[in-house]
Amino acid sequence: MGRLGGFRYRDIVARLKRFGFTFHRQAAGSHEIWFCERTNRYTTIPNHTGDMPEGTLRAILKQAGIDADEFLKAK
Secondary structure (H helix, E strand, C coil): CCCCCCCEEEHHHHHHHHHHHEEEEEEEEEEEEEEEEECCEEEEEEECCCCCCCHHHHHHHHCCCHHHHHHHCCC
């Protein structure tokens, strides 16, 4: 498991909120769209039980424009 392994949906959402992201709308199935007005960026987050796969979290951070190190520092 890498540095970004072991995060759950709630942990990811809590950290994204610190970066200014807010819930925008429900997407297909169990996915949600989150938006940050400051950066004018959207990201899609799957709301699944269990740990988020590391590759999925990296894709979320890439869409959000957040560096992995910054994400890990935000607690």
